[in-house]
Amino acid sequence: xxxxxxxxxxxxxxxxxxxxxxxxxxxxxxxxxxxTPLHVAARAGKTHFAMEVASLxxxxxxxxxxxxxxxxxxxxxxxxVETARGLATVxxxxxxxxxxxxxxxxHLVAEIGDIDLLEEFLLSCPSSIQDLTVRRxxxxxxxxxxxxxxxxxxxxxxxxxxxxxxxxxxxxxxGNTVLHIAVLKNDPKAVxxxxxxxxxxxxxxxxxxxxxxFESQCKSQxxxxxxxxxxxxxISSFLNSLIRKRDHYLGFRxxxxxxxxxxxxxxxxxxxxxxxIATATYQAILSPPGGxxxxxxxxxxxxxxxxxxxxxxxxxxxxxxxxxxxxxxESSYFALLNSSAFCASVCTIVVLVMGLPFAFFLExxxxxISCSYFVSLLxxxxxxxxxxxxxxxxxxxxxxxxxxxxxxAHRRKREKRKVGKYxxxxxxxxxxxxxxxxxxxxxxxxxxxxxxxxxxxxxxSLEYPPL
Numbered sequence: 193x194x195x196x197x198x199x200x201x202x203x204x205x206x207x208x209x210x211x212x213x214x215x216x217x218x219x220x221x222x223x224x225x226x227x228t229p230l231h232v233a234a235r236a237g238k239t240h241f242a243m244e245v246a247s248l249x250x251x252x253x254x255x256x257x258x259x260x261x262x263x264x265x266x267x268x269x270x271x272x273v274e275t276a277r278g279l280a281t282v283x284x285x286x287x288x289x290x291x292x293x294x295x296x297x298x299h300l301v302a303e304i305g306d307i308d309l310l311e312e313f314l315l316s317c318p319s320s321i322q323d324l325t326v327r328r329x330x331x332x333x334x335x336x337x338x339x340x341x342x343x344x345x346x347x348x349x350x351x352x353x354x355x356x357x358x359x360x361x362x363x364x365x366x367g368n369t370v371l372h373i374a375v376l377k378n379d380p381k382a383v384x385x386x387x388x389x390x391x392x393x394x395x396x397x398x399x400x401x402x403x404x405x406f407e408s409q410c411k412s413q414x415x416x417x418x419x420x421x422x423x424x425x426x427i428s429s430f431l432n433s434l435i436r437k438r439d440h441y442l443g444f445r446x447x448x449x450x451x452x453x454x455x456x457x458x459x460x461x462x463x464x465x466x467x468x469i470a471t472a473t474y475q476a477i478l479s480p481p482g483g484x485x486x487x488x489x490x491x492x493x494x495x496x497x498x499x500x501x502x503x504x505x506x507x508x509x510x511x512x513x514x515x516x517x518x519x520x521x522e523s524s525y526f527a528l529l530n531s532s533a534f535c536a537s538v539c540t541i542v543v544l545v546m547g548l549p550f551a552f553f554l555e556x557x558x559x560x561i562s563c564s565y566f567v568s569l570l571x572x573x574x575x576x577x578x579x580x581x582x583x584x585x586x587x588x589x590x591x592x593x594x595x596x597x598x599x600x601a602h603r604r605k606r607e608k609r610k611v612g613k614y615x616x617x618x619x620x621x622x623x624x625x626x627x628x629x630x631x632x633x634x635x636x637x638x639x640x641x642x643x644x645x646x647x648x649x650x651x652x653s654l655e656y657p658p659l
Contacts, residue, residue, distance in 0.1 A: 201238030260292025
């Protein structure tokens with residue numbers, strides 16, 4: 193009787209049966225594997241009945257039936273999205289229920305490719321992105337495996353917006369990253385999206401990189417994938433390697449315990465020391481040892497009737513007011529050593545703040561102060577020794593390259609954060625009038641979500657996703 197009421201969505205019958213037997217739902221709860229009325233309602237898409245049962249007995253929403261699936265799994269597999277949404281409002285942790293083969297509802301949504309539901313699930317339960325199947329596959333692996341590009345784009349952008357992009361390098365049971373799978377599935381668009389953001393030198397369980405996989409299956413592979421892999425940017429590889437090593441050694445992420453793993457406190461100490469060195473070296477240029485000449489002097493052409501004071505001036509040689517008093521040898525070594533220390537400290541600061549909030553403004557500030565340093569150096573440097581000037585130019589070029597690298601990292605981070613964001617916003621205007629009429633309901637749904645939906649920051653404190 194109860195299952196029949198669930199199939200028809202009769203909430204009134206549910207309460208009549210509970211009035212006759214208040215322990216009716218508790219009997220079902222005592223069984224480990226059981227097809228509950230909640231499963232029946234979810235399979236039939238009876239949202240209100242399912243929410244009533246889940247509210248009365250929340251533990252039933254976690255039960256698996258003989259097929260190894262929960263009610264939310266059933267709702268998604270049968271296309272009843274609203275029922276899945278309703279169950280998520282009862283308990284957002286239902287998104288992490290592990291069914292047969294440890295597949296969660298988030299894995300199913302990534303397979304289906306419902307971007308709206310994917311966004312709501314991740315907003316409600318961000319930690320669900322870390323759930324793995326029995327094959328150690330994340331939702332990103334599932335999206336790539338089923339060639340669901342829109343879901344991949346959304347997950348890719350979301351991971352970068354949440355600073356969880358290291359998940360892109362997680363490996364499944366065969367040691368494959370999402371890039372390996374994209375090549376195996378012969379999906380050039382996925383490869384193009386991932387190539388500069390995933391470690392393309394990573395090897396799977398067969399000791400093969402993504403390029404090795406392409407070459408081993410060259411006859412059946414799309415030639416475009418080979419072009420993408422060959423064009424993999426050296427700058428991207430260097431940037432990714434630099435940031436991974438920095439994060440590993442400075443404790444930005446969870447790392448294995450070991451004697452050489454530094455903490456966040458160590459990062460702060462390094463940053464303070466680098467700032468002190470940069471300040472000291474910059475001040476040394478403004479106030480060099482021995483000071484500056486206070487006047488301008490040039491030896492006279494005719495010195496036959498020179499007095500003793502004139503002879504002393506001639507021995508000093510010609511000089512300009514505002515230049516260093518030190519001679520050529522001393523000033524050359526001072527400029528080189530001081531500039532090397534300044535360059536090293538500024539490079540350390542730039543690398544440490546790379547990728548952090550407001551990093552762009554900090555990197556711009558260090559660029560401006562670096563330019564003013566070298567302008568000051570050229571202004572007060574009295575001698576034009578070719579070797580010294582070349583070495584100073586080399587130091588300046590190194591510093592400029594580090595700043596350019598930092599700005600490139602910032603630009604790439606901004607681009608990654610935009611991927612998969614507001615998909616409808618960019619796709620809406622490509623529809624023709626006929627499609628607009630056919631998708632009017634989606635159009636108004638878009639307006640509702642885009643204009644009235646709470647911001648992620650405001651909604652993150654909720655226990656369930658906004659509907």
